[in-house]
Amino acid sequence: MLVQLTYASRISKALGSEDIKNILKHSQTNNQADGVTGALCLSSGIFLQILEGDRNTVNRIYHKILQDSRHKDPAILDYREITARQFSEWSMGLITRTDDNKQLFLKYSSDANFDPYSMGAKTLRGFFDEVVDNVRWLRKNPD
Amino acid sequence: MLVQLTYASRISKALGSEDIKNILKHSQTNNQADGVTGALCLSSGIFLQILEGDRNTVNRIYHKILQDSRHKDPAILDYREITARQFSEWSMGLITRTDDNKQLFLKYSSDANFDPYSMGAKTLRGFFDEVVDNVRWLRKNPD
Amino acid sequence: MLVQLTYASRISKALGSEDIKNILKHSQTNNQADGVTGALCLSSGIFLQILEGDRNTVNRIYHKILQDSRHKDPAILDYREITARQFSEWSMGLITRTDDNKQLFLKYSSDANFDPYSMGAKTLRGFFDEVVDNVRWLRKNPD
Amino acid sequence: MLVQLTYASRISKALGSEDIKNILKHSQTNNQADGVTGALCLSSGIFLQILEGDRNTVNRIYHKILQDSRHKDPAILDYREITARQFSEWSMGLITRTDDNKQLFLKYSSDANFDPYSMGAKTLRGFFDEVVDNVRWLRKNPD
Amino acid sequence: MLVQLTYASRISKALGSEDIKNILKHSQTNNQADGVTGALCLSSGIFLQILEGDRNTVNRIYHKILQDSRHKDPAILDYREITARQFSEWSMGLITRTDDNKQLFLKYSSDANFDPYSMGAKTLRGFFDEVVDNVRWLRKNPD
Amino acid sequence: MLVQLTYASRISKALGSEDIKNILKHSQTNNQADGVTGALCLSSGIFLQILEGDRNTVNRIYHKILQDSRHKDPAILDYREITARQFSEWSMGLITRTDDNKQLFLKYSSDANFDPYSMGAKTLRGFFDEVVDNVRWLRKNPD
Amino acid sequence: MLVQLTYASRISKALGSEDIKNILKHSQTNNQADGVTGALCLSSGIFLQILEGDRNTVNRIYHKILQDSRHKDPAILDYREITARQFSEWSMGLITRTDDNKQLFLKYSSDANFDPYSMGAKTLRGFFDEVVDNVRWLRKNPD
Amino acid sequence: MLVQLTYASRISKALGSEDIKNILKHSQTNNQADGVTGALCLSSGIFLQILEGDRNTVNRIYHKILQDSRHKDPAILDYREITARQFSEWSMGLITRTDDNKQLFLKYSSDANFDPYSMGAKTLRGFFDEVVDNVRWLRKNPD
Amino acid sequence: MLVQLTYASRISKALGSEDIKNILKHSQTNNQADGVTGALCLSSGIFLQILEGDRNTVNRIYHKILQDSRHKDPAILDYREITARQFSEWSMGLITRTDDNKQLFLKYSSDANFDPYSMGAKTLRGFFDEVVDNVRWLRKNPD
Amino acid sequence: MLVQLTYASRISKALGSEDIKNILKHSQTNNQADGVTGALCLSSGIFLQILEGDRNTVNRIYHKILQDSRHKDPAILDYREITARQFSEWSMGLITRTDDNKQLFLKYSSDANFDPYSMGAKTLRGFFDEVVDNVRWLRKNPD
Ligand SMILES: Cc1cc2nc3c(=O)[nH]c(=O)nc-3n(C[C@H](O)[C@H](O)[C@H](O)COP(=O)(O)O)c2cc1C
Ligand SMILES: Cc1cc2nc3c(=O)[nH]c(=O)nc-3n(C[C@H](O)[C@H](O)[C@H](O)COP(=O)(O)O)c2cc1C
Ligand SMILES: Cc1cc2nc3c(=O)[nH]c(=O)nc-3n(C[C@H](O)[C@H](O)[C@H](O)COP(=O)(O)O)c2cc1C
Numbered sequence A, B, C, D, E, F, G, H, I, J: 001m002l003v004q005l006t007y008a009s010r011i012s013k014a015l016g017s018e019d020i021k022n023i024l025k026h027s028q029t030n031n032q033a034d035g036v037t038g039a040l041c042l043s044s045g046i047f048l049q050i051l052e053g054d055r056n057t058v059n060r061i062y063h064k065i066l067q068d069s070r071h072k073d074p075a076i077l078d079y080r081e082i083t084a085r086q087f088s089e090w091s092m093g094l095i096t097r098t099d100d101n102k103q104l105f106l107k108y109s110s111d112a113n114f115d116p117y118s119m120g121a122k123t124l125r126g127f128f129d130e131v132v133d134n135v136r137w138l139r140k141n142p143d
């Protein structure tokens, strides 16, 4: 059974761009082996991640991520069975807020800051749908 | 929670284009800070404004606007929870009736004059949808 | 409240093209002032007219038209509340059957002749939708 | 083609209950012969009538009613093609506001007074649906 | 493939109740053998018959009926593929207009007289649905 | 009332291309006068014809066609009320199976041979919709 | 135009049951004259009020209520055009949390305490629908 | 994954009621162990069986049944994923045509005889839905 | 935001009925304070729990439960935003498989044993909907 | 009746590309004669085949395929009545996983490997729809 899980968490302490690179690389290696795909968004110290793959695998990875001390306050925001993956080309794509996509973040945010914790499932789906439609906002590697 | 509120009001006394400029500038500064977006339409002495943002913020701003002596007879015409903003690129866009968009105003109006007080929620949504589709009718600054 | 009313009537005696021109011109002047829009179709001695605008205004005009001795056998064929006008660019457009649009008339007609009296509301809406989509069939002035 | 037409009008001068009786009786006799059914509601000096039957017949009767000097300000409020009659048992039923059905009138009215002129098609259908469901509010003869 | 065909025809010359009895009896015997079910309605000299069964069989019977000189002006009014029969208990039920079901006939008729030729498919289905819901109006044998 | 009737029949004896030409020409002349439009498909000795026009006219023509000894085993396969004609440009178009449209015939056929008798209403509508979308498969005159 | 507006506010200082009685009585008198109906819910120091009536009237009353110093932090939670009133029998009904309806409050609340400020429009509609279905929870007068 | 498979087959040689009893008993024992439920219908020498359970198990059993020489001409008629079982109380219920349910069989049959081979998926679902609604027609043991 | 989360887990070692009692009692005390409601089902050594309440609270509790060594192999099976709670009367109800509800378990299970790990979201919702409809299967305290 | 059947099976022993060529060629010859169309997908030792054509023919072929010792563990994964074929141009098309369409396989697969046995009907339909939309992935002959 193919599922999609979306959660948010807060950076537990200041992580440099090097640390993000490491998380991303490690995730990409693991996910490729596990047949997991998805995207990771980092904005204002909040992670927003979408994971898709086999129900058991996604659960196992999510539970592993929960133990990771590099972030805290994890909260599942959306979860659903899907017929097809949205991110089949991304073992873990990176979405970061730039001047180019500032409006995209505001469009789905109730505040001036992008705060996934205040977003409902429909808004989150709208956000990721638009990301996928504009793949240029998705990068395979952080700079 | 992201909401959209539309209200109409009447100019309380003759406002010059300088006054409108002031309202607009002040609104744009405030709204940007508050994460509020929207549009303001002025035609035949009637304001029609759409405000979108966090439910609490939109309420707070609307209640502040209600106190403003520069207009009167305020009336909420539409209100709804939204999944995404329509005006994410406009902290407060200005729509004015020109020869160019005269037909647009007539299309949603029951009279020869554009009278928002006589319009229902569906008609208002149709009007703003078409405005957004023709962004050239939306300006950031009054001339 | 914005409404749309469609009725048919029969020419009461032979009207020349000059008479039609007069009806049209007079209608256009009145309707512009009243915020009424629509189209008038004349084929095989039968008028088919669609009027849109404020509910009270449309009723007032329709009742005035009913008294006009230049036609007879009036019958309302369709009426509905609308969210937006279809003919916002036409105070009263003229549609006449030419070789060019012969097929259009046959498409919505059950007989070889175009007979609005035998048409239901859905068929009439299909007919006017197609007219609006092919505006070249709508003229502002008769030749 | 079976249609339903609803219109409102104002009593042109004070009509006594005897006059209403006459209108009703005459209507019932005519309508039975014409295969027309419906209901007539009188409240605060406003008539609200629903007529159903063959499209041509309903139009002919409505046009006759328009000429009747006992009322004025006629306005079509709703019109639609129907598959079956709602009032098949009433050549012309009478609905009057009593203490018993006061709440029914308020339920569909925006003001404390029942004012059909301010009601849309959906509200009117809701009103008549509820009347038909509570047939005791429909009487064949005025007292 | 299970289908339902509805047609109307006019009595070609005065048929007595004995003749109707014969048509009915003969039909019932034939239909039972053919796995055909349905109902026959006779009112104001017009037959309205609904036939259901295998597509080929219904076609064969309808074509046989077309040749029958006891009626004329046959016209198919409705035809559709069905998932289940409506008249599975009636090889050919008889529906006649009585004082008891007068309102039923008026409900689906645009005129004071029941005229199937002026009825559309939806109205006819409404009529037969209500007949089936009130089986007492369906009789197996004419008196 | 505008309807569409589809039936199949078998060629009763070998008809040459000259005979088909005659049927087609005669049909086109008659149909144009009657306001009837449609298409005739001939494949593997089976006719599949779709007729559209006024309900009474289509019935009258179908009953006339039933008597024609040039075919046999007629069977109505589909019938419905329509809002607009599909074949308004064809008094009677001809569709023949060629190498070019072989796949089209197979697409809607359960067997290697095109057998309308085994096709349901939805499949037939799919077939004719695709024919209309590819008008080049419709010819006005047989070669 | 008939609308329904729902807002929440906080008691500005401790109000005794006598004060609530006064608000309710005054509201009932005013609303009856204005053709306004609705309900007022008080729980844990938070008011939740639903007002229904003519769009202009509801706006006027809401703006008057906003000025009332007996409460603060007003926030519109829901607003919509309606076809019929839900509270036509209540000029202003009172809903208070008792042991009897404790579960009802929890059912629509995300916390153990009933906090309208955290509720969306759909949840609020669910709450009021269930209140209306159990009219015994609605009282005309506070004890 | 829970699925439902429906197939028909013909008795390969005359089976007595004792044989049917054996098939049924054996099926019930096997199915209970396999978590399979369903019903078996026997009429005019044709079996119609519905099997529900895990997708793999239903496939395995169906393939075993295919080998059984007691019947022939097997044909899958319907298959779908289901959310819940319809026959959860029947490891294998028996449905036989009696005078009592004769009409039920005719209702879903195009011929006078019940022939599942000519039935589509929707008709079969209608048939089994009605069987389940009238459990008395389902028996655990043949007499 | 009100959400509902459903997960399954396996008993990590043999738990006696006393242990279950403890888990239940402790959960009920905690959940009542947290405004959390739900149900716990234990069958064949597998827990199936549904938790409903505020999104943050449900996440916090679920993450606490994940750490509990009394079970293992946790897997989220369903998660959704809800408008109203289903279990508002149960701080944590207990559902156990008895002879009485054996069929209920089989109805939603693909195997003879009830295995939530193989069930999709729709099937799980069907199961809990039926449990709620038959509250007698829900107990507040284990025996 | 036109149907579509999808099943999976496992290669029973190592088959070379020559063997696949033989299966394909033989299938194409048979299917063309039988009016059967479809596609065969081979990936990681698992066959996934979709067959479409007349219900009886598809059943007959499927039952023949079941006997073929070149594969094992057959399981029907999807089956439905269709209005038109999807593969009308392919008597049996071949789909193989290449670098070019790797992402396509992952998109519908829950694991890194493409495993049809774990896929539901909706996912399978999504997969084949996308294959048909990108016909270049379908080949008539294996290399
Ligand atoms: C925000 C965030 C996102 C992560 N995403 C993933 C992921 O998608 N896949 C993954 O395997 N690990 C991910 N990790 C890392 C896991 O927490 C954990 O360190 C890693 O899975 C351990 O991998 P290992 O089992 O190879 O040691 C993520 C960590 C963080 C902080
Ligand atoms: C028609 C109209 C529209 C307005 N729109 C806004 C607005 O969108 N945002 C805003 O902050 N103020 C708006 N204002 C101004 C407010 O009424 C008020 O003057 C302003 O919010 C006060 O700002 P301050 O809190 O910075 O003093 C508007 C005023 C008028 C007359
Ligand atoms: C077929 C037909 C269509 C007409 N349409 C309109 C119309 O759209 N608007 C209008 O004002 N008058 C229309 N008229 C003319 C009216 O019947 C009437 O003559 C006119 O409204 C009187 O205008 P006045 O009030 O300016 O004298 C129409 C007349 C005919 C015969």
Ligand SMILES: Cc1cc2nc3c(=O)[nH]c(=O)nc-3n(C[C@H](O)[C@H](O)[C@H](O)COP(=O)(O)O)c2cc1C
Binding pocket: D023, D026, D027, D028, D030, D031, D040, D047, D049, D051, D061, D064, D065, D066, D067, D068, D070, D071, D092
């Ligand atoms: C409010 C009102 C409602 C009426 N309703 C009907 C009606 O339903 N049917 C009818 O024939 N006449 C109705 N009439 C009367 C007609 O206006 C007209 O007087 C009558 O049809 C003339 O009938 P006659 O043709 O038999 O002289 C109504 C009149 C009024 C004022």
Ligand SMILES: Cc1cc2nc3c(=O)[nH]c(=O)nc-3n(C[C@H](O)[C@H](O)[C@H](O)COP(=O)(O)O)c2cc1C
Binding pocket: E023, E026, E027, E028, E030, E031, E040, E047, E049, E051, E061, E064, E065, E066, E067, E068, E070, E071, E092
């Ligand atoms: C109004 C009407 C309805 C009829 N309905 C049926 C019918 O449902 N079934 C039938 O077999 N014959 C019906 N018939 C009789 C046929 O026209 C024809 O006489 C009869 O089928 C011949 O039967 P036979 O083939 O046994 O000689 C009907 C005739 C009329 C006039």
Ligand SMILES: Cc1cc2nc3c(=O)[nH]c(=O)nc-3n(C[C@H](O)[C@H](O)[C@H](O)COP(=O)(O)O)c2cc1C
Binding pocket: F023, F026, F027, F028, F030, F031, F040, F047, F049, F051, F061, F064, F065, F066, F067, F068, F070, F071, F092
């Ligand atoms: C397969 C087939 C299709 C026909 N289609 C039509 C048709 O569409 N219109 C038509 O008038 N006649 C059609 N005919 C011819 C009629 O059967 C009949 O010969 C013709 O209508 C007689 O015309 P008339 O009334 O002018 O003598 C068709 C005949 C066949 C065999």
Ligand SMILES: Cc1cc2nc3c(=O)[nH]c(=O)nc-3n(C[C@H](O)[C@H](O)[C@H](O)COP(=O)(O)O)c2cc1C
Binding pocket: G023, G026, G027, G028, G030, G031, G040, G047, G049, G051, G061, G064, G065, G066, G067, G068, G070, G071, G092
């Ligand atoms: C929570 C609350 C609810 C109220 N509801 C209403 C109401 O429904 N109608 C109303 O007229 N006044 C209501 N009031 C009172 C108004 O704020 C105001 O005092 C009143 O309308 C003044 O009435 P007056 O215009 O008759 O002086 C409410 C006040 C509070 C604090």
Ligand SMILES: Cc1cc2nc3c(=O)[nH]c(=O)nc-3n(C[C@H](O)[C@H](O)[C@H](O)COP(=O)(O)O)c2cc1C
Binding pocket: H023, H026, H027, H028, H030, H031, H040, H047, H049, H051, H061, H064, H065, H066, H068, H070, H071, H092
């Ligand atoms: C019409 C028919 C229906 C059957 N249904 C079932 C069934 O539902 N379950 C089953 O296990 N066997 C069923 N069987 C019997 C199987 O064909 C086969 O004999 C049986 O499964 C062998 O059981 P075994 O594996 O215990 O020897 C059926 C046989 C026939 C002829």
Ligand SMILES: Cc1cc2nc3c(=O)[nH]c(=O)nc-3n(C[C@H](O)[C@H](O)[C@H](O)COP(=O)(O)O)c2cc1C
Binding pocket: I023, I026, I027, I028, I030, I031, I040, I047, I049, I051, I061, I064, I065, I066, I067, I068, I070, I071, I092
């Ligand atoms: C199957 C299972 C279900 C549980 N459900 C709940 C629950 O609904 N709420 C809860 O607070 N604890 C639940 N617990 C217990 C938690 O794992 C944990 O022991 C408890 O929340 C700790 O409570 P404390 O924070 O009061 O020490 C459950 C434990 C198990 C094994």
Ligand SMILES: Cc1cc2nc3c(=O)[nH]c(=O)nc-3n(C[C@H](O)[C@H](O)[C@H](O)COP(=O)(O)O)c2cc1C
Binding pocket: J023, J026, J027, J028, J030, J031, J040, J047, J049, J051, J061, J064, J065, J066, J067, J068, J070, J071, J092
């Ligand atoms: C994976 C697979 C797919 C097959 N597909 C088909 C097919 O689509 N059509 C077909 O006729 N045979 C197909 N076959 C071959 C049949 O199993 C069988 O060998 C063949 O139909 C026998 O043909 P014959 O009846 O001409 O001897 C397939 C075999 C395998 C292993």
